Amino acid sequence: MGKVKIGVGFSISRAGIPGPDEICTFAERVEELGIDSIWPSDHVVSRQPSLDVACLMALFAARTRRIKMGPSVLSLPARDPIHVAKTYASLDHLTGGRRRVIMAVGLGGDPRECTVSGIPENERGARMREGVEVMRKLWSAPNVTHQGRFYRFENVTIEPRPVGGPLDVWIGGQSDLALKRVARYGDGWMPSFITAREFAAGMAKLTAYGADLGRTIEPGEAGVLLLTHVSRDAEAAREAARKLLKRGPIPQESLDERSAIGTVDDVVARLRTFVDAGCTKFILFPLAPAGELIPQIELVGTEILPRFS
Secondary structure (H helix, E strand, C coil): CCCCEEEEEEEEEECCCCCCHHHHHHHHHHHCCCCEEEEECCCCCCCCCCCCCHHHHHHHHHHHCEECCEECEEEEEHHHHHHHHEEEEHHHHHHCCCCECEEEEEECCCHHHHCCCCCCHHHHHHHHHHHHHHHHHHHHCCCCEECCCCCEEEEEEECCCCCCCCCCCEEEECCCHHHHHHHCCEEEEEEEEEHHHHHHHHHHHHHHHHCCCCCCCCCCCEEEEEEEEECCHHHHHHHHHHHHHCCCCHHHHHHHHHHHECHHHHHHHHHHHHCCCCCEEEEEEECCCCCCCCHHHHHHHHHHHHHHH
């Protein structure tokens, strides 16, 4: 079992949009606390406020020096992969070219992410696979030509390219189709809203799918995203989470098993069930309104992280 690494998510909630000062302080404090990584959520369209994920990562890059970062997760089929390759190569440069940027991609939680961009819903999976191929080519060499089903271009060069070659590309989702995508062309797996038992079962399937394709998927290249709220009082934590999720169709029993909500001890206990199932990487996504995000990461950094050091 490798060292446990804990990152945090960043999202805009219905309860308000943090101002730029709070966002910058959030990123700076995450780094100061020794948290491993920061993952802003991505939405092309959303039923609640959202900020562009690449803009957020550029701001984080300007205010930090060490911390890793990536989108959680980028709706790749909704975008032109040439533009995405350029954006994230630029972010690699802005973060010092020290492999601080990780790509994490998925189909998008809402099919409208694609349809508003003129992409048919039934093309999402095929476009994502070809999009990853396009990005890796452009990150690897100059004068790239690609003639695919969806994307065609000749003699395209991106400068600067990521230092050290193509960025790692993690794949989101937990369905069998998502696991097969990871086995075929992913560098890592990022499921969310999943139980520890489901994670272990998913890793077993992923190992088998990889073996069928002659690929080895390392257990350390998988990380779970968990909705989180930490409080000195367990019921206060659950109530805070319920307020922010009250419009969502999530049964309480499903939320409890697939999140980390409660006291520090409750959250640590939940993470340990995943560690016992073989997970060593976590993204704790704080369920908190503007003004309360930083107190949440303070508890993660000062009281939860040391329990896994």
